[in-house]
Amino acid sequence: MNKITNASIGSSIKKIGLKQEFSSMLILFVMFTITAILQDNFFQPNSVVRNINAFAPLILLAMGQAVVIISGGLDLSAGAALSLLTCVLTYVMRQDEPITGVYAIVIAFAVAVLIGVINGIGIGYLRIPPVILTFATSYIWLGAALFIRPTPGGESVKWFKIFYDTKSAEGVPAFVKAIGSVFQPALVLVLVGCLIWYVISKTKIGRYIYAVGSSNDSAYATGINTAKVQMMACIINSVFIFLAALFFVGQNQSGDARMGDPMTLRAIAAVVVGGIALTGGRGSVYLAIVGALILSFVNKIIFFADIPNAYQTLVSGLIIIVAIAGSVAYSYINKKAVGRESK
Amino acid sequence: MDTMKNLNDMSIAQKGSLSVMIDKNKKTIVAFLLIIFLFILGEIVVSNFFSVGQVLLTIKLSSFIALFALCQMIVIAAGGGGLDLSVGFTATLTAILTAVLMDGKNENLLLAILVALAIGAVIGLANGALVSYVKLPPLVVTMAMASIIQGIINVYTAGKSITGKPAPILQTLAAQSTGIFPNILFVLIFMAVIVMIILNKTRWGLKLFGVGTNETNAYLSGVDVKTVRMVAFIISGAVAGLIGLLLIGNMGTAFKDMGSSYVMPSIAAVVVGGVSLAGGEGNYFRVILGSIFLQTLTNLLVALGWGDAGKWLGFGIVLFVLLIAYVSDRRKR
């Protein structure tokens, strides 16, 4: 193959490939279409609301995970953190005292930040490999959650339902209910998350997260406080997890120390499927939303295609491996194409 | 001037080897002391905690952690951030499948062993290929693999109850004792001896440690690094498969969650044993001590009435602290 053909193949792959957004959006569109076809009532309001409620938690977790991964880390404790936060919320709240809802939110937020700080100190300052560090902390969160809530349960104030379905919330002013009927709470939470990231992405920290993830040593040589940046990324992740916890407690009115277990791997898979590199430094956080949606639609397809319940875990696991392998292979081809072009 | 230089060099080497000898045994001493410390604490809380019977029981219970920790140690020793999170479900899978095969009799034991080995090895092969050749991160691969195996178990057991009983030999080995000594302890010692011989006295062991210590040097010396790492995963899988047989021998029947609670402790045992997570070393004796430590910790927490919560909290904190002590990299760049 002479140089010219290499270059032209390379440049066409590059044009498509560099728009990794393009390819994952394409896959999303395909999944969306298939699901719409399989589910009869897909476009009816009831169904749309239910779907958004089902997808929102994974979207939030995936966005948070994306931020950590882009900064060069990884958070295997995300699911356990989620569980812990639901337990904290339902521990502080008393059903008959509406004000405890406010306390719960404040305290849970503080716990979320603390979780981020601890992970951040381990990854950023102590430079313990993120994989094993967050593996350890996931058991600390689990233990703490079991401590507060040995069995699923707990209390929730009646107005907490605004995080799930404003119509059934009690003790809430009418205008809130009105807003809630137009803007679904789950959607609002996701939008709040997006807004948070939007603001951060325009600041120094936003850029430094990418810099540190791309090359920790170069960022350090330029004088950037890489430890602090990585810790901030962990804290941002915790805030996203906090938002998801609000949703879950709003929905279930109870806390459960193990509910988050399966969500960690799915969040990481969503990030990878969306097209963000596990090595860090690149990818738009919004791609995590695309990835989460793809995974969610695939799950629906499995459900509607009448694949027996028993197979679902198996298929999930396979999809994750294929997705990750595919993504790695894809960026490898991408690198080679770019490499050849610039020679 | 030459002789002075010689002396200088020699005393550097001498000081080096002496302090290194203390260092080498320091971790074993620390692990030992930690265990004794816990037992003493336990004795304060609950009388009879530190008794012969209790100690032996602890060792028996910790055997499974130690066996799974062997899988981890081999994968970790190969370097490159290797870990195997699929060992728990691999063992569960082989337990469930061979239970039916053996059906409570000894005749099919050999077949069961071969089946367990084969299944474990295939899983290990898949893990190893994805990590070594496709270059996916080990943690994510083995985690996803665990999920897949869990799925396979779900499919297999869908709609039917898990039947089958282990061969009586397995029950003797895993569950019973000879005199005061639990039989599994002998299995453990036997495995430990074989493992240490293979790792320290064979070519393959030297290769494995070389690859984990300095991948570039091993590569330039002509070693096929990718294959060595893949083989490490295959062995881990195969051993995990065999552990499944012992698990079912111990419990009497198989169930879906047999192995998963051992995964975390198996990694923690390696860290407690002071074995480097970066690879290049493996002292199974220390890892066994690490497992005993973790089991003792669990017993202590149970004795304190902290139950499950305390167990995981304790594990997490201990692992975190040990990671800071053994793994963190606070040196200024």
Place this chain on the structure above:
Amino acid sequence: MILEVKGVRKCFGGVVALSDGNLVCRLGKITGLLGANGSGKSTISKIITGVYNADCGEITYNGQCVKYKNPNEARRDGIAMVFQNLSLIPDLTVWQNIVLGAEQKKGIGLDNKSAKEISEKIINKLHPGLDINKKVNQLNPGEMQIVEIAKAISAEPRLLILDEPTAALEQAQVKNLFQYMRELANQGVSMIFTSHRMWEVMEICDDVIIFRNGENVASIDFAEEGKDADKIINYITGDSKKSECEIVDREISGEAVLSIKGMNYGKHLRDISFELKKGEVLGIGGLAGQGQNELLLALAGAYPDMKCDAEINGRKIKLTKPVNAVRNSILLVPGDRQLEGLFLKDSVYKNTIFPKLALKRQPLFIPSKKYRMECEHIVKTLSIKTHTIDTPVGTLSGGNQQKVVVGKWLSFDINVLLLADPAKGVDIGAKRDLYQYIVDMVKEKNTSVILYASDCEELIQYCDRVLIMYEGQIVDSLEGCNINEDEIVSASMCVKRTMEVG
């Protein structure tokens, strides 16, 4: 006078990099630093900006005594250094890299508009047409170097230090750079400029300071003293003691043991062809980083992507895997012994027996008694100073460590021994032992050796023939009486060539 460096000294381990460094920089003038490998010119720049700490001496900047702990401190005082591609973020764009660490704010966000304007302005002077929105990982090494330079300039320094910035640049880019440097100088920025291309220094610098063996031997002001290339070369190479050529003419049989044709590896090795005769000691010379290390690694089979036609003793081989090289007894003593040649925490014994694993048909169980005896023998032959063979290699001195690296190949029947700067960081005694052994081996067993040495002395003393490498190619071949310091240095710096161009 904006900067004065007096009597600076720096040692690394036992090796003296700089014994007496002196330097004067004037306002708005460009000072060049010239010197051969290891002469100290790079070290002094790094000490000024705080990458290294001097052992003694003083640095006066703007009339005040300074001692910076890291480059960031220096930058705050107005001294900026252009790194050699060590501080760029691959996934960020050109303009984002240029302002990295010094971003201006606009409200809560960043002032990207002015950042882009500043970047555009600087890039236009250096490399017009370079798209500042490109990500750095899409650039070629030359363009990356331009961005590094732009990054340093954007800090608006009063003293700009450029350490070999032109190494990766093409002719046109160098011209633009020089134009910009002249502009900056006229605005009052002082510069220190290092290059291995002498004609560049002659062209852009106002004065030049020449280093040799860790101290500066001359300081020439071009405005006053004019530019005399020959004089400069003499300063670089030292008193040309044109010693009588005492060449021990060795009988080297015409047989080629290794034949290499058309070796190519990316940008590091370009179209390399040569033959190694049996029993010959072939030297590889040239300035540091011209591909010598890569050549030896390639011969050892370390690069699967490397392409070449190779024959050993007339038989074709593929040098795509190290195991192929080892089994053909082409054995490498790598350039960085700690990173590439040793298991630091393992014993001398373990290190010496490790390579045997690559051989076919070895026993499953390590025959420790036999191997231990072999190891003892190696320790004795090379005079390795170690307490026992179980001592960890990491505790040995540099010279002894290097002996272990060589020692691990001794039990092989060596066809070709590849030595990548074997005496670097090794004390005189060990160096002598090592070379003595190699010379004996060549004489007695007719082993062929390819020796890359950064120190000319070794090439002169031991080689029958020397190939000089420059930018990945072989540019000259010296034999017999031509192997002397003058010839080697001028070939390394391509003086003959560029004198015509310059």
